[in-house]
Amino acid sequence: MKRIIVTRYGPPEVLRLEEAETPAPGEGEVLVRVARAGINFADLLARMGLYPGVPKPPFVPGHEVAGTVAALGPAVAGLAVGDRVVAGRSFGGYASHTVAPRATVTRLPDSVSFDAAAALPVNYLTAWLAVMHPGALQPGETLLIHGAAGGVGVAATQLAKICGAARIFGTASPGKHDWLREQGVEPVPRDDFRAAIREATDGRGVDLVLDPVGGDHLLQGYRCLASGGRIVTYGISAMAPGRRRSRLAQLREWWRTPRFNPLWMMGANRAVIGVHLGRYRDAERLQQAQTELFGWLESGEIAPRIDSVFPGAEAAKAHQHIHDRQNIGKVLLDFA
The missing domain is CATH 3.90.180.10 (Medium-chain alcohol dehydrogenases, catalytic domain)
Incomplete structure (x- = not known):
């Protein structure tokens, strides 16, 4: 072999x-x-x-x-x-x-x-957990997907449409913005997404944020949430900004990773949810996800x-x- x-x-x-x-x-x-x-x-x-x-x-x-x-x-x-x-x-x-x-x-x-x-398996199961459960996107809600042109981002966009999302915002490299628009995603700048979301939603914020970046990026995503909103964190790509391991980048992003105070979250009516597919232990839930995903794949609802x-x-x-x-x-x- x-x-x-x-x-x-x-x-x-x-x-x-x-x-x-x-x-x-x-x-x-x-x-x-x-x-x-x-x-x-x-x-x-x-x-x-x-x-x-x-x-x-x-x-x-x-x-x-x-x-x-x-x-x-x-x-x-x-x-x-x-x-x-x-x-x-x-x-x-x-x-x-x-x-x-x-x-x-x-x-x-x-x-x-x-x-x-x-x-x-990895992209769509991760997206299912982030969007469906425990992300719990409801019909008519709005969401922001970071890395919307990546594997999980594409999957999350398709699942959000199945859920009946009212508006889907996404970050990606500028050269990918036209492609996002073709998918029904409204591009927002990666470096100033919080201001763009505030303007696009008249200050309300979004109901769900999907964040694979971590660090301070996660905190800014949290601040984009509307009352009752959820942010799902499923990665920390900020620790790997280049081709090589950088201890400095690791330490910087670890230091910048927010520590969420439950009292803040109660006062703001916001939730922070962590998803790690490799350590997810609810086999029955994953089987449900897989069954639904293959059904949608065969019907053409996801691709x-x-x-x-x-x-x-x-x-x-x-x-x-x-x-x-x-x-x-x-x-x-x-x-x-």
Whole structure:
């Protein structure tokens, strides 16, 4: 098998292609022949040593794959060799073969491509938690999505429309604003979004803010909330402003991360919600989310936007593409 390993924490160039022995699935496990592996910003943070729980190098990054069942371990039911599947992993997705627990493997409908399937697990489940539950966006409400042209941002926009959002605001690089408008998103400046939201809503604010940035950015998002509003924090990309790990940036953003006082929140009638998909323990809720997402995918109500597919051997280029903020939607690796 072929796999991409992180040789040491650092810039994209630390990613290296290597040959390895194909693993055998253990009890309750499935060996997947990977066709597509999804790339998430969490992978970039892991490569730099900034992601919570990241293994020490060398390790294989990647949290989501789509492909076919190559082998089944003992005590695995409901699947057969050759089935088309999508699977979630803690790490290990950037490879031609990967072993996943049966509970994380789902058979794909024939109508769902490997590209769409590999774009679904992390981005759309994160967006579902942020928008649907516990984000609880209601019909007629408004929201602000930071990083609206990224994988989670695109997913959140589509789910907000399903919820009946009245207005969707979004931040992104200026070159992506026209694309946002085509999606029904009202662009606001990344550097002065609070003033733009205040003006656009006549001072009321928005009902829901989705923030993957963290630091002071999170506090400014909180201050954009209307009475009864919620802000969902699901990342801290501010700690990784460049290609390399910066202790100074880490310390600065950690220092600037707000500590929310419950008395403030009570007085303002605002809520702060944290979402970490990898540590979400309500399996029944995630199953509900997955069922709804696949239903909407088949009906056409959601459609992952694939920005680009890089050969597996070019994982470093794919990471740099995301660092450079070139992507609109999902970036994938091809291991077919």
